[in-house]
Amino acid sequence: MRKPLSDKLKQITPSMTLSITNKTKELRSEGYDTISFGAGEPDFPVNDVIKKAAIEGIEKNYSKYTEVTGMLALREAICEHLLRENGLRYQPNEIIVSSGAKHSLFTALQALLSDGDEVIIPAPYWVSYSEMAKIAGGKIVVVDTKKENNFILQPEELKKAITSRSKVIMLNNPSNPTGAVYTKDQLKAVAEICEKEGIYILSDEIYDQFVYEGHQFVSTASLSDAIKDITITVNGLSKTYAMPGWRVGYAAANQEIVKAMSTIQGHCVSHTSSISQYASITALKTDQAFVQDMLEEYKRRRIFMKSCFDSMQGISYSDPMGAFYFFVDVSDFYGKAYEGTLIEDSLSFCETFLKHYYVAIIPGIGFGNDHFVRFSYACSMDDIKRGLGRFSDFLSKIK
DSSP states (O other), X not given: OOOOOOGGGGGOOOOHHHHHHHHHHHHHHTTOOOEEXXXXXXXXXOOHHHHHHHHHHHHTTOOSOOOTTOOHHHHHHHHHHHHHHHOOOOOGGGEEEESSHHHHHHHHHHHHOOTTOEEEXXXXXXXXXXXXXXXXXXXXXXXXXXXXXXXXXXXXXXHHHOOTTEEEEEEESSOTTTOOOOOHHHHHHHHHHHHHHTOEEEEEOTTTTOBOTTOOOOOGGGSOXXXXXXXXXXEESTTTTTOGGGOOEEEEXXXXXXXHHHHHHHTTTOSSOHHHHHHHHXXXXXXXXXXXXXXXXXXXXXXXXXXXHHXXXXXXXXXXXXXXXXXXXXXXXXXXXXXXXXXXXXXXXXXXXXXXXXXXXXXXGGGTOTTEEEEEOOSOHHHHHHHXXXXXXXXXXXX
């Protein structure tokens, strides 16, 4: 007779994003004309210069173990990149390379949290934040931000959430799923409270290159030396360089935190792929014009989707100023039905849409707000046009 699995599983929810994405792939393999606004996976090909660097790495036999924290040349390239792009000055021994930004977040929480420590998470939040914190033994304190504030955490909201057990706040700027971007003053107001209270700031900045309409991205650690000392800056190559499958992320923090993360990572995955690391050096150091080209295409898609949503009745959204998502309020349709199927919440809304129209969107409940659903525009313009046409038709038939 087998003994039961870990009790931890009872409090962990599988990723809703990955679940729906996998369901979409299953439908597509069965021959259905599916469209996915699901995962935030850039549809652009990897730049040829980066591909050639990976091939070069293979040919030069970069196939051995690297340092747990990553190749020195890559950490140096990350330092140069952070200084150039975000005004952050770090040394290579303050950088740890990981198997994606998600892995950096996970390892940082393991390094920071003791059992029962509280983790403040502004909602809406990325689906994995709460589950990562639970696995690390943290107690989740969700702070609901308001649509009228563009889902920006307000200082008074943060102060109400702080207790003697508060240890970490998880900030995502620009935000997934809302697209919210903090101004320097907004970010400073939050960070200074954390500094005063001694709360670590786990700053997820994976979408830092995707900001629109004249908004300027500000990195949390750039606000002051004192704030930098309590901040763990997390970023990676998945979004900016359209390299999600290459699994390269990184964290920048003070040496004590990086050493702790290195100890944990050394017993888990050791390090990310040596070939991916080698190619990432080129990605960070080569001409970045192709990143700007991607941004311009995202701008085009964003404007088109805005015009489509603005023409639809019964929905609303907070104008996304960053990342590549729309967080759309569909709660006016709750309590109504599509061809006899009652729509009660964001999950049943998305399931009904996928079942009848073969279009995947993500329920807001996974992000901590059940009134909304998330659309990604990291997909082709053709898919966007066809998918939103189906969405409009779907809404028109909910009675």
